[in-house]
Amino acid sequence: MPCSLARDVDWGTVSTSTTASGSGALPDATPSSLCAREPHVPADRLVAEMVPPPRFDSVRFETYIPDPDQPSQSDAVRVLGAFAAGLGESPSGAAKRGFLGFGRKSAKTPAGPRGVYLDGGYGVGKTHLLASLWHATPAEPSLKAFGTFVELTNLVGALGFQQTVRTLSGHRLLCIDEFELDDPGDTVLVSSLLARLVESGVALAATSNTLPGKLGEGRFASVDFLREIQGLSAHFRSLRIDGEDYRHRGLPEAPAPYSDEQVTKAAYATAGASLDDFPQLLGHLARVHPSRYGALTDGVEAVCLTDVRPVPDQSTALRLVVLADRLYDREVPVLASGRPFDELFSEEMLNGGYRKKYFRAISRLTALARDAAPLVRS
Numbered sequence: 001m002p003c004s005l006a007r008d009v010d011w012g013t014v015s016t017s018t019t020a021s022g023s024g025a026l027p028d029a030t031p032s033s034l035c036a037r038e039p040h041v042p043a044d045r046l047v048a049e050m051v052p053p054p055r056f057d058s059v060r061f062e063t064y065i066p067d068p069d070q071p072s073q074s075d076a077v078r079v080l081g082a083f084a085a086g087l088g089e090s091p092s093g094a095a096k097r098g099f100l101g102f103g104r105k106s107a108k109t110p111a112g113p114r115g116v117y118l119d120g121g122y123g124v125g126k127t128h129l130l131a132s133l134w135h136a137t138p139a140e141p142s143l144k145a146f147g148t149f150v151e152l153t154n155l156v157g158a159l160g161f162q163q164t165v166r167t168l169s170g171h172r173l174l175c176i177d178e179f180e181l182d183d184p185g186d187t188v189l190v191s192s193l194l195a196r197l198v199e200s201g202v203a204l205a206a207t208s209n210t211l212p213g214k215l216g217e218g219r220f221a222s223v224d225f226l227r228e229i230q231g232l233s234a235h236f237r238s239l240r241i242d243g244e245d246y247r248h249r250g251l252p253e254a255p256a257p258y259s260d261e262q263v264t265k266a267a268y269a270t271a272g273a274s275l276d277d278f279p280q281l282l283g284h285l286a287r288v289h290p291s292r293y294g295a296l297t298d299g300v301e302a303v304c305l306t307d308v309r310p311v312p313d314q315s316t317a318l319r320l321v322v323l324a325d326r327l328y329d330r331e332v333p334v335l336a337s338g339r340p341f342d343e344l345f346s347e348e349m350l351n352g353g354y355r356k357k358y359f360r361a362i363s364r365l366t367a368l369a370r371d372a373a374p375l376v377r378s
Contacts, residue, residue, distance in 0.1 A: 031267040031275040031304065035284040039295035043158040046291070047167060050145040050155070053329035056131035064128050070243040073125070076118065079239055080129055080205075083116055084136035087172055087203055115204025117179070120241035122360040126207035129241075130175050133205055139172040146175040149206075150322060153186055154291030156193065164193065169200035178325065179206040180357070191231050204235055209356035255373045256340065260306045263337045266375040272301030273375075278308045278338060285319040294326045302375060303327060308338030310346060317345055318354065321361045328364040333372035341365040 061081055066073035118126045134146045145168060156164045168174060174197060181187045194204060267275035288296060297303070311317045327334060345358040
């Protein structure tokens with residue numbers, strides 16, 4: 001069965017206006033298929049893309065709107081602003097200061113945490129704050145790196161450990177979004193990498209849904225890697241950020257899933273749209289390395305999916321989480337038929353060690369479904 005879903009469509013009911021499709025596309029534009037793509041991502045692209053993604057390219061501390069009922073959000077803005085200012089103006093300046101820039105220390109023996117760790121639930125604006133820190137740090141973009149935990153481990157896989165250390169050790173700041181330990185290999189790798197970077201004077205900042213000392217719990221035998229986990233925790237001062245999921249704060253409910261026909265018509269009427277059968281797309285993701293999921297969506301203006309159904313197993317679910325993150329970062333709306341996104345993951349998954357990842361994916365996909373609503377004319 002082919003991956004894409006070219007179907008006979010009654011074009012008489014399809015609008016080609018920009019209001020209906022958001023694109024003004026002619027209805028005979030055949031949508032692409034993500035299943036037909038097998039992107040190759042060279043190592044130099046992985047390095048060049050270690051900047052805040054499009055959704056967070058223009059965010060700043062000033063554009064973050066703290067919830068007045070959650071003082072931890074305002075506190076985080078204040079602390080992170082001081083952290084950015086304290087990194088200094090020379091490449092070695094950050095290494096000569098203690099946390100937040102107070103107290104001069106040896107570059108090779110920094111006292112206290114050399115980084116800040118934003119802990120909180122999904123949708124409280126942690127990535128917004130992390131990207132704002134990247135933008136506020138007084139250094140050239142080439143001296144600052146921003147990426148997800150998955151992207152960082154993929155960079156090591158592409159460059160090798162020593163070359164990654166050499167590439168990043170001259171940076172003033174490394175921001176790691178969605179810091180999570182899923183297996184022992186990542187634990188040892190990242191523990192060693194961050195230790196080397198801190199020794200070189202690189203300041204660290206990370207976001208997560210899990211306190212650093214509890215990373216890995218429920219996912220692998222983390223008690224066997226306490227030394228590495230405690231070593232990671234020692235690099236950071238934790239900042240707790242409380243609040244409700246801003247992606248749905250004061251917004252209408254996400255639209256219910258559409259019919260296959262509605263999704264197919266919208267895909268043909270929207271320039272740059274892709275159209276895929278959801279189960280087949282899940283199968284394709286198993287054949288594409290997660291480091292390439294961003295490239296998988298290059299040039300895609302909307303992702304249209306038919307027959308969305310619960311994912312069959314944990315490995316498939318985790319791959320879907322990565323794709324959801326990349327789509328959200330790139331602001332790609334998702335139009336779908338089948339089951340609602342809050343039924344993607346089983347109760348067992350939502351109660352297991354990866355539950356916070358799954359809730360984040362549901363939150364982000366729901367936001368993207370809301371963004372896709374204008375593609376369909378009621």
